[in-house]
Amino acid sequence: MRHVDVLIIGGGPAGISAAIWCKRLGIDCLLLEEQSQLGGQLFNIFNEIIDYPGMRTKNGIEMQREMVKHFVEMDCLYEVNTKVLFIDERSKTVKVKKQAKEQEICYTYLILATGSSQRKLGVPGEQQMIDRGEVYSASADGERLKGKTVAIIGGGDRAFEGAHLLSSKAREVYLIHRSTRFKAREQYVERIISNPCIKVMTDTEVTAIHGDRHVTSIDLESKNKEYKNKEYKNKEYKNKEYKNKEYKNKEYKNKEYKNLLVDAVLIRLGVAPNVDLIKGKVATAQNGLIVTDDVHQSSNPFIYAIGDSCTTPLFSSISSSAGQGAIVAKQLSSMLNI
Amino acid sequence: MRHVDVLIIGGGPAGISAAIWCKRLGIDCLLLEEQSQLGGQLFNIFNEIIDYPGMRTKNGIEMQREMVKHFVEMDCLYEVNTKVLFIDERSKTVKVKKQAKEQEICYTYLILATGSSQRKLGVPGEQQMIDRGEVYSASADGERLKGKTVAIIGGGDRAFEGAHLLSSKAREVYLIHRSTRFKAREQYVERIISNPCIKVMTDTEVTAIHGDRHVTSIDLESKNKEYKNKEYKNKEYKNKEYKNKEYKNKEYKNKEYKNLLVDAVLIRLGVAPNVDLIKGKVATAQNGLIVTDDVHQSSNPFIYAIGDSCTTPLFSSISSSAGQGAIVAKQLSSMLNI
Numbered sequence: 114m115r116h117v118d119v120l121i122i123g124g125g126p127a128g129i130s131a132a133i134w135c136k137r138l139g140i141d142c143l144l145l146e147e148q149s150q151l152g153g154q155l156f157n158i159f160n161e162i163i164d165y166p167g168m169r170t171k172n173g174i175e176m177q178r179e180m181v182k183h184f185v186e187m188d189c190l191y192e193v194n195t196k197v198l199f200i201d202e203r204s205k206t207v208k209v210k211k212q213a214k215e216q217e218i219c220y221t222y223l224i225l226a227t228g229s230s231q232r233k234l235g236v237p238g239e240q241q242m243i244d245r246g247e248v249y250s251a252s253a254d255g256e257r258l259k260g261k262t263v264a265i266i267g268g269g270d271r272a273f274e275g276a277h278l279l280s281s282k283a284r285e286v287y288l289i290h291r292s293t294r295f296k297a298r299e300q301y302v303e304r305i306i307s308n309p310c311i312k313v314m315t316d317t318e319v320t321a322i323h324g325d326r327h328v329t330s331i332d333l334e335s336k337n338k339e340y341k342n343k344e345y346k347n348k349e350y351k352n353k354e355y356k357n358k359e360y361k362n363k364e365y366k367n368k369e370y371k372n373l374l375v376d377a378v379l380i381r382l383g384v385a386p387n388v389d390l391i392k393g394k395v396a397t398a399q400n401g402l403i404v405t406d407d408v409h410q411s412s413n414p415f416i417y418a419i420g421d422s423c424t425t426p427l428f429s430s431i432s433s434s435a436g437q438g439a440i441v442a443k444q445l446s447s448m449l450n451i
Numbered sequence: 452m453r454h455v456d457v458l459i460i461g462g463g464p465a466g467i468s469a470a471i472w473c474k475r476l477g478i479d480c481l482l483l484e485e486q487s488q489l490g491g492q493l494f495n496i497f498n499e500i501i502d503y504p505g506m507r508t509k510n511g512i513e514m515q516r517e518m519v520k521h522f523v524e525m526d527c528l529y530e531v532n533t534k535v536l537f538i539d540e541r542s543k544t545v546k547v548k549k550q551a552k553e554q555e556i557c558y559t560y561l562i563l564a565t566g567s568s569q570r571k572l573g574v575p576g577e578q579q580m581i582d583r584g585e586v587y588s589a590s591a592d593g594e595r596l597k598g599k600t601v602a603i604i605g606g607g608d609r610a611f612e613g614a615h616l617l618s619s620k621a622r623e624v625y626l627i628h629r630s631t632r633f634k635a636r637e638q639y640v641e642r643i644i645s646n647p648c649i650k651v652m653t654d655t656e657v658t659a660i661h662g663d664r665h666v667t668s669i670d671l672e673s674k675n676k677e678y679k680n681k682e683y684k685n686k687e688y689k690n691k692e693y694k695n696k697e698y699k700n701k702e703y704k705n706k707e708y709k710n711l712l713v714d715a716v717l718i719r720l721g722v723a724p725n726v727d728l729i730k731g732k733v734a735t736a737q738n739g740l741i742v743t744d745d746v747h748q749s750s751n752p753f754i755y756a757i758g759d760s761c762t763t764p765l766f767s768s769i770s771s772s773a774g775q776g777a778i779v780a781k782q783l784s785s786m787l788n789i
Contacts, residue, residue, distance in 0.1 A: 130504040130770060137502045163525065164475045166468040166773045167517040168506045179505040187501065407745065408766075427785065428746075428778050432468060435504045436774020440766050447765065 117143045117190075119445055120207065120220035122197050122390070125153020126431045127420025128226030129180050130438025132189040138446040143218070144191040145209060151184065151193065152177035153228050154421070155431075159253035165431045176431065202394045202413055222415055222445050225391060225403065226438075229421035229429075232382035234266065238322030242378065247328055249379050251275030255282040258377055264289055264331055266319055267381035273301035275379055280310040287373065289314045289333065296383075319378075328378055333371040386422045400425065408444040409437055417441050455481040455528075457783055458545065458558035460535050460728070463491020464769045465758025466564030467518050468776025470527040476784040481556070482529040483547060489522065489531065490515035491566050492759070493769075497591035503769045514769065540732045540751055560753055560783050563729060563741065564776075567759035567767075570720035572604065576660030580716065585666055587717050589613030593620040596715055602627055602669055604657055605719035611639035613717055618648040625711065627652045627671065634721075657716075666716055671709040724760045738763065746782040747775055755779050 119135050121128045124146030135142035144151075158173030170176040184191075192211060199208040206219050233239060242248075249258060251265075255278065263283045265275050268290035276288045288305060293315045295302050305311050314333070321332040386401045396404040396412035402425065403418040405411050411418050419437035421429050457473050459466045462484030473480035482489075496511030508514040522529070530549060537546040544557050571577060580586075587596060589603075593616065601621045603613050606628035614626045626643060631653045633640050643649050652671070659670040724739045734742040734750035740763065741756040743749050749756050757775035759767050 126504065133504050134502055134768075134770075164472055164777065165505070166464065166471050166776065167503070167514060167521055169521060169524070176505060183505055183507060186507070428781055430472075430774075430777040430781070432472075432777035433774040436768075436771040436777075438504065439502065439768040439770035439774075443766055443768070 114206070114217050114219050116219040116221075117141055118221045118449055119143075119224060119442075120218060120222070121145065121224045121226055122207070123153065123226035123228055123387075123420070123422075124148075124151035124191065124193070125226060125228045125420060125434065126155065126176075126180060127228070127434035127438050128153070128224070129184050130435040131224050131226060131419060131442050132191065132438075133184055133187055134439045134442030135445070136187045136189050138442055140442065140446055140449060142190065144189065145195045145197060145207075145218075146191065146193045147196045149194050150177075151181050151191065155180070159250045162431065165435075197390055200390055200394065202416065205415060220415075222417060222448065224409075224441055224445075225388075225411075225416065225418040225422050226420045227387040227390065227422045229384040229386045229426070231380065232385050234319055234322075234380055234382065236319060236321050238324065238328075239380070242322050242324070242328055245327065247377065249377060251278040251379060255279065258283050260284050261376035262374065263287070263377045263379065264319075264373065264375045265379045265381055266290075267383070268292060268294070269296040269381065269383050270298055270301055271383070272379075272381035273297040273305050275381055276305050276311050277301070277308070279379075280308050286311045287314060287375065288312070289317050289319060291318045291336075292316065322378055323372075328375060330372050330374045331378060333373055335371070384421070384426055388422055391416070409441045410444070417445070452544070452555050452557050454557040454559075455479055456559045456787055457481075457562060457780075458556060458560070459483065459562045459564055460545070461491065461564035461566055461725075461758070461760075462486070462489035462529065462531070463564060463566045463758060463772065464493065464514075464518065465566070465772035465776050466491070466562070467522050468773040469562050469564060469757060469780050470529065470776075471522055471525055472777050472780030473783070474525045474527050476780055478780065478784055478787060480528065482527065483533045483535060483545075483556075484529065484531045485534045487532050488515075489519050489529065493518070495588075497588045500769065503773075535728055538728055538732065540754065543753060558753075560755060560786065562747075562779055562783075563726075563749075563754065563756040563760050564758045565725040565728065565760045567722040567724045567764070569718065570723050572657055572660075572718055572720065574657055574659050576662065576666075577718070580660050580662070580666055583665065585715065587715060589616040589717060593617065596621050598622050599714035600712065601625070601715045601717065602657075602711065602713045603717045603719055604628075605721070606630060606632070607634040607719065607721050608636055608639055609721070610717075610719035611635040611643050613719055614643050614649050615639070615646070617717075618646050624649045625652060625713065626650070627655050627657060629656045629674075630654065660716055661710075666713060668710050668712045669716060671711055673709070722759070722764055726760055729754070747779045748782070755783070 118141040121131050121144040132144045155173035155177040162170045162176050195209050195211045197207050197209050206217050208217050259282050261283050262285040264287045265272050266289050276286050280286050316336040318334050319331050320334050323330045403423040405418050405423045409417045409419050419441050420434040456479040459469050459482040470482045493511035493515040500508045500514050533547050533549040535545050535547050544555050546555050597620050599621050600623040602625045603610050604627050614624050618624050654674040656672050657669050658672050661668045741761040743756050743761045747755045747757050757779050758772040
């Protein structure tokens with residue numbers, strides 16, 4: 114069976130950094146990536162990256178190119194198209210599948226750099242929509258969505274920011290949220306509530322996405338809850354105008370089901386760490402993140418975690434992922450007595 | 452009095468990263484640097500930098516150039532040649548001096564990015580030697596030190612690595628350490644002990660550095676301790692040959708004072724965090740490092756620390772400093788409610 118001192122699962126910025134640092138420190142190391150290319154979430158960054166000190170890039174692809182170039186120049190060992198099927202933490206072995214071939218790899222230390230993924234609605238039609246490539250960036254796809262009717266699902270910063278960005282391009286924007294409480298920053302909420310081009314629907318869940326070749330409509334279910342005035346009064350929203358605007362949306366309140374004609378759906382439910390592989394094998398926090406100490410060791414002394422699998426979205430960045438890669442490699446170098 | 456939301460002291464990679472991130476997040480921020488240029492310890496890196504993911508540079512100066520370019524393009528506010536004289540943590544004010552002019556700056560949050568410095572011997576002639584520019588890099592100054600007699604002071608990895616690198620260039624290399632215990636890795640120690648071109652002097656302290664235009668000799672004081680055989684037996688050094696070689700140095704053992712003719716002195720006593728400004732105002736650990744939590748807050752809720760002022764040399768890197776800058780800025784953005 115193949116053995117490596119350090120096995121890294123995941124080839125985003127955290128995993129790439131850990132591999133570069135392992136190589137630099139003379140550690141025998143292999144990185145596994147499920148996709149056909151290294152880069153992870155860099156492929157989802159469509160705007161300019163201005164916050165990785167010393168290096169500005171037009172977008173995530175350009176950053177991916179530079180990181181992979183560095184990684185390859187350093188002769189870091191890696192396998193793409195390689196899915197980890199199972200981690201056996203007792204025998205310190207992982208079972209992987211590349212194309213049809215399965216094999217086992219034995220590790221001394223395991224680094225989980227599995228990142229995070231956009232949360233999904235889990236409703237009929239959603240996966241088909243994604244598979245058709247109907248995945249939009251509010252900042253980059255303004256032209257593509259020009260004149261369209263767009264539904265944005267979610268109640269956090271990214272949902273509100275997306276609604277704001279698209280309100281000047283799209284024909285109509287619906288912001289649909291399953292609760293009356295928003296996680297988004299107050300100033301984002303205020304900007305949307307006071308924007309006449311955006312229809313906010315609260316207490317409303319999307320139950321299906323329809324369309325064969327492209328999205329044509331969505332099914333909605335409103336919770337038919339009474340508007341709890343108190344809930345708002347006690348929160349920070351003291352602006353009456355804003356309150357009154359918000360609850361103009363009564364028309365949706367008392368309806369139980371509704372089909373809404375839309376041309377595009379943007380799902381903005383936040384991210385969830387990719388921890389399915391390790392569930393029950395290391396301690397995780399309530400938010401799903403792997404719990405680590407300051408050198409990124411998990412509750413299992415042979416398993417470490419870096420990047421978005423152990424970092425809240427608030428503190429997630431390419432810079433901090435790269436820094437965590439350095440720290441974990443230095444720690445393992447001293448554990449391995451190199 | 453000038454007020455800023457975030458005041459950063461120190462313009463090395465950690466401070467530069469924090470400033471770029473503050474700007475990126477819309478935080479009112481000012482960075483102060485004592486030297487005439489930003490970059491901090493980047494100026495001391497003479498070898499290729501291969502461990503900052505995505506960006507390889509020939510040396511620290513090239514990295515400094517790229518980081519400062521980014522910093523300046525982002526319109527980050529900063530002052531160079533500006534020494535912080537005093538931090539009044541009660542009034543949240545710092546007194547600074549630029550050229551002859553003193554002024555006070557008031558902060559909401561303070562970020563200490565003061566880095567670390569090489570430890571000094573603290574003996575007569577040392578500062579004069581440094582001021583004359585007689586500061587060498589073992590890796591970069593091989594040619595400059597060719598045929599010279601060189602004394603390397605210290606017992607850690609860098610001292611041993613320096614001795615190894617120079618042994619093939621210099622005429623004679625002395626490795627002088629005040630104890631018989633070395634902090635350096637065993638394989639480094641073994642390599643030096645078995646190298647006939649290097650004379651190892653243990654239990655020996657340097658008490659003065661002589662020379663007017665350049666170093667000519669050093670004064671040594673040996674502790675005149677009996678060689679404690681046991682101390683070595685109990686340590687990892689089991690190789691007899693090595694032990695016998697080491698204690699050929701008896702000639703120095705029984706002498707109390709000695710003047711040794713040398714052409715160059717390399718002081719390799721390790722680094723100490725630059726925390727004089729904040730001593731007694733925030734908690735520090737036994738090793739002198741500022742104690743911080745996982746968002747880099749110190750024991751004072753308005754004072755944060757990043758980079759080498761709070762990171763052990765083992766975990767110090769440009770990557771981790773940049774990552775810490777990102778984290779502290781994100782934390783302060785949420786504290787400042789931006």
